[in-house]
Amino acid sequence: MSRMPDVAVIGAGIVGAACAYSLARAGLSVLALERDFPAAGTSRACDGLILCCDKTSPAELELAQVSAGLWAGLAEGLDLDFEYGNTGVIVVYATVEGLEAGRKQAIDRCGCGVKVEMLDAAGLLALEPNLAPDLAGGIYYLDEAQVDARRATLALLQAARRCGAELRQGVSVTGLRRDAGGRVVAALTTEGEIEAGAFVLAAGVWSNEIAASAGLQLPVRPRKGTILVTSAAPGMIQHPLLEGSYAASVHADTSAAQVALVAEMTAGGTLLLGSSREFVGFDRSVSRAVAQAIAARAMRYLPALAERNVIRAYAGLRPWSPDHLPLIGPVAGVPGLYLATGHEGAGIGLAPVTGEIIARWLIDPAYGKSQATSGLARTVWPGRFGDLIQDAAAVRAAA
Amino acid sequence: MPALETVDVAVVGAGPAGLAAALAAAECGLRVALLDERSLPGGQYLLPGHAHGGALTESERLGGDLLRRLETGQVDWRPGVTVWNVEAGLTLGLFADGRATTLAAGAIVLASGAREQVAPFPGWTLPGVMTAGAAQLLAKRHGVLPGRRVLVAGSGPLLLAVAAKLSALGATVVAVLEASRPAQWLSHAPAARGQGGRFAEGWRYLSDLRKARVAYRFGSAVVAAQGAERVESVTVAPLDRAGRPLREGRSVVAVDALCVSFGFTPNVELAQLAGAWMVFDPLRGGWAPQVDENLESTASGLFVAGETGGVGGAGLALLTGRVAGLAAARRLGALSQDDLERAKAGLAGRRKRELRFAGMLNAVCAPPGGLSEIITDETIVCRCEEVTAGELRAAVREAAGIRTLDALKVWTRIGQGPCQGRTCGPIAGRLIAAEAGCSPEAAGTFAVRPPARPLPLGALAALEAAGDAA
Ligand SMILES: Cc1cc2nc3c(=O)[nH]c(=O)nc-3n(C[C@H](O)[C@H](O)[C@H](O)COP(=O)(O)OP(=O)(O)OC[C@H]3O[C@@H](n4cnc5c(N)ncnc54)[C@H](O)[C@@H]3O)c2cc1C
Numbered sequence A: 001m002s003r004m005p006d007v008a009v010i011g012a013g014i015v016g017a018a019c020a021y022s023l024a025r026a027g028l029s030v031l032a033l034e035r036d037f038p039a040a041g042t043s044r045a046c047d048g049l050i051l052c053c054d055k056t057s058p059a060e061l062e063l064a065q066v067s068a069g070l071w072a073g074l075a076e077g078l079d080l081d082f083e084y085g086n087t088g089v090i091v092v093y094a095t096v097e098g099l100e101a102g103r104k105q106a107i108d109r110c111g112c113g114v115k116v117e118m119l120d121a122a123g124l125l126a127l128e129p130n131l132a133p134d135l136a137g138g139i140y141y142l143d144e145a146q147v148d149a150r151r152a153t154l155a156l157l158q159a160a161r162r163c164g165a166e167l168r169q170g171v172s173v174t175g176l177r178r179d180a181g182g183r184v185v186a187a188l189t190t191e192g193e194i195e196a197g198a199f200v201l202a203a204g205v206w207s208n209e210i211a212a213s214a215g216l217q218l219p220v221r222p223r224k225g226t227i228l229v230t231s232a233a234p235g236m237i238q239h240p241l242l243e244g245s246y247a248a249s250v251h252a253d254t255s256a257a258q259v260a261l262v263a264e265m266t267a268g269g270t271l272l273l274g275s276s277r278e279f280v281g282f283d284r285s286v287s288r289a290v291a292q293a294i295a296a297r298a299m300r301y302l303p304a305l306a307e308r309n310v311i312r313a314y315a316g317l318r319p320w321s322p323d324h325l326p327l328i329g330p331v332a333g334v335p336g337l338y339l340a341t342g343h344e345g346a347g348i349g350l351a352p353v354t355g356e357i358i359a360r361w362l363i364d365p366a367y368g369k370s371q372a373t374s375g376l377a378r379t380v381w382p383g384r385f386g387d388l389i390q391d392a393a394a395v396r397a398a399a
Numbered sequence B: 001m002p003a004l005e006t007v008d009v010a011v012v013g014a015g016p017a018g019l020a021a022a023l024a025a026a027e028c029g030l031r032v033a034l035l036d037e038r039s040l041p042g043g044q045y046l047l048p049g050h051a052h053g054g055a056l057t058e059s060e061r062l063g064g065d066l067l068r069r070l071e072t073g074q075v076d077w078r079p080g081v082t083v084w085n086v087e088a089g090l091t092l093g094l095f096a097d098g099r100a101t102t103l104a105a106g107a108i109v110l111a112s113g114a115r116e117q118v119a120p121f122p123g124w125t126l127p128g129v130m131t132a133g134a135a136q137l138l139a140k141r142h143g144v145l146p147g148r149r150v151l152v153a154g155s156g157p158l159l160l161a162v163a164a165k166l167s168a169l170g171a172t173v174v175a176v177l178e179a180s181r182p183a184q185w186l187s188h189a190p191a192a193r194g195q196g197g198r199f200a201e202g203w204r205y206l207s208d209l210r211k212a213r214v215a216y217r218f219g220s221a222v223v224a225a226q227g228a229e230r231v232e233s234v235t236v237a238p239l240d241r242a243g244r245p246l247r248e249g250r251s252v253v254a255v256d257a258l259c260v261s262f263g264f265t266p267n268v269e270l271a272q273l274a275g276a277w278m279v280f281d282p283l284r285g286g287w288a289p290q291v292d293e294n295l296e297s298t299a300s301g302l303f304v305a306g307e308t309g310g311v312g313g314a315g316l317a318l319l320t321g322r323v324a325g326l327a328a329a330r331r332l333g334a335l336s337q338d339d340l341e342r343a344k345a346g347l348a349g350r351r352k353r354e355l356r357f358a359g360m361l362n363a364v365c366a367p368p369g370g371l372s373e374i375i376t377d378e379t380i381v382c383r384c385e386e387v388t389a390g391e392l393r394a395a396v397r398e399a400a401g402i403r404t405l406d407a408l409k410v411w412t413r414i415g416q417g418p419c420q421g422r423t424c425g426p427i428a429g430r431l432i433a434a435e436a437g438c439s440p441e442a443a444g445t446f447a448v449r450p451p452a453r454p455l456p457l458g459a460l461a462a463l464e465a466a467g468d469a470a
């Protein structure tokens, strides 16, 4: 790229990749800067579910639905196959009370256009014969989908590059430089200063340190999740399965490790068994206790797995935000900087809509203020957390 | 909280190194648990029936002594135990008889040995193609031959031993192909000083083979195996100095089995789990834990013995095992520093000689870099997930920045099957190096996380309960 790009995207996880794609497709010249390699962060250490069934507010649900629609289009449109499948998801309940509560929520979601089918115990076993026989029932969310998150990241990046975007790997952004007017004009990197017309910060849980260099304090924290991988178990499950308490575990912001079963089958036939939620800083090691807790949840629901081998485990860091919604859009008082982070446990699902929102902001700065946007941009507007400028002096010094 | 079982020293692996370490620590009065997933002690070397007809080698004699001492019960010997986790706090995860448990130790000695290295070529996944070590095991343990017309190829002394064994059992060994050249060995000649016993052994194999009219050829390798259901013939090519196969002088040989191996590389997964710092050292056979003079890794209390610390044969394994066992005893206060130093000084001369010789073998026997050329795009590199060389090369090209195994794992499914990249890791590392023009060291290793060995889900789920019962 010889001349200064219109926009530089910092981070090439699934969110950065989606932003690069939407921006490049909108005709902007894009430079993506990645510290390691694409999907080196959380987007390689996760499940790949595109969910509506865990969304608790209409605004959050709308965001998820728009994004799910975009994923379906990308599955058709992108060249690289990323193992998109839309078999739906079954939420399983061990107790009658749990099932009842789940049904009430499901009915609310139906009002927003989500398609569900209620399953009693027999109906559940008919669809998933390997489930424990003593479960109360389930709710089949028919439109849910799944992707291979790594390949999806690569597919978005490949498509972005075909639209002219450039990717530079092995370049770490160490800070942001602002001009006298406070505008972010350059990224300080391990390969020198890189100027761009605007910057999209999509570095997942690592966004904070970069933002801090511009005097901003983001409310994003790493929330670790662990997944066990079994040897190939073809036919063990027909749909991705979620334990009924999953949504509750998302919203329980305690420091104690939360574990709720998520079972997903990859195209290769291995089962991904998750997952946990804990606040333990940036530690990505797999702990024995958490691995054991996940195994125990899996045994409760899928006892047929007893003799299946666990062949691997991994852990990733979800970019948690206080209201479980991402931060997407400009930052008041810091022109030239756009955030695309804080997607927590939904960054795979929400990546395409993130890219679209970011692209609209960059094309039309009035986007978020216009009435026609039906609140999508406002739902995720970083300004909802108030003034993110933590250290005005540092901001001036940086300038 | 479940009661955690505790011992003074836990030794992983009951090969020559583990045996020596366990007995050395027990001599100092410590409670030692010796764990091995196999049902018999002795590791790869002290197999029943290992001795070739004649006299025992010195290592076999010394190893035999250790095996007899094991029977006296000084050490808590636990066969059939697979170690699947090592935590930096010196707690092991064990699996035996369908149960997962934990074992805490004051010191751990890792002596989990090494594994054979292979270099793929088109057709290497055909039935009838196996590693030389596997053929050796089949022959020795079960008296089974891999085939009737066998070609043995690769590098290193194991080829001779295997060919001699197969020939003695009645197979027709078509030829033994050694990829290295005599000049390479001569350049290391000083390292061979004091290794008369080894050369006598090698000479015996060679003369046995000559009697059986087996051709032994330097500087050539198998570049392809052909066959419908199983291997029927192999293509053999001479190599240039860089190990690149030449076009001229190729021949096709009819066989019904092919045994290949290119030396060994340390089994380091357990050390990696404990967070020990790894270094790439061609003289040690590839990636190995960094250790100090007491063989302690950078993970405090975790000692490394035998081929886990560097490929070097049974003699070196016995020596390093003893040092690691004594150093572990020193850590626990069961041996004085003076006594440790004295013991080390007594072994130092032999250790140095063995190390020098091992360095030569590892340097000369490593798979030649030039051999990556014969790997066609269709050749499978990761057998578990059936990832081809073409996919890996495409990823390196497409990603224009992939230099590491870790990154390759994002682009392809390499290393994600049951073996977790133990076989394909080094192969893919060399392939990246050839493709991207960097060193295999820069390619790094796959990340290792628990369980390091496949572990049944039910056993993992019941882990605490199992600890309770213990
Ligand atoms: C166990 C688990 C299960 C999950 N399951 C799901 C699921 O089923 N569905 C779903 O939608 N979501 C799921 N998630 C959440 C999802 O994985 C994340 O929300 C998503 O991956 C975040 O993507 P990202 O691009 O923001 O971050 P990342 O993927 O972490 O990308 C950030 C990138 O920035 C780079 N970077 C960091 N610092 C710098 C720097 N200084 N300079 C340049 N580059 C830098 C990093 O190397 C990285 O590549 C799960 C997460 C976990 C942990």
Ligand SMILES: Cc1cc2nc3c(=O)[nH]c(=O)nc-3n(C[C@H](O)[C@H](O)[C@H](O)COP(=O)(O)OP(=O)(O)OC[C@H]3O[C@@H](n4cnc5c(N)ncnc54)[C@H](O)[C@@H]3O)c2cc1C
Pocket: B012, B013, B014, B015, B016, B017, B018, B035, B036, B037, B038, B042, B043, B044, B045, B046, B059, B081, B082, B083, B084, B111, B112, B113, B114, B132, B133, B136, B137, B158, B161, B267, B270, B305, B306, B307, B308, B312, B313, B314, B315, B317, B453
């Ligand atoms: C076919 C063959 C022929 C050989 N011939 C000779 C020769 O003639 N002369 C010579 O000097 N050397 C020879 N060697 C090399 C010799 O065998 C090794 O140098 C020696 O065995 C190394 O000893 P060690 O104790 O380090 O490892 P090993 O003997 O390999 O022992 C390692 C032990 O660790 C156990 N183990 C590994 N991982 C785990 C785990 N996770 N949990 C539980 N247990 C585990 C294994 O089961 C094994 O028993 C030969 C090797 C082979 C394969």
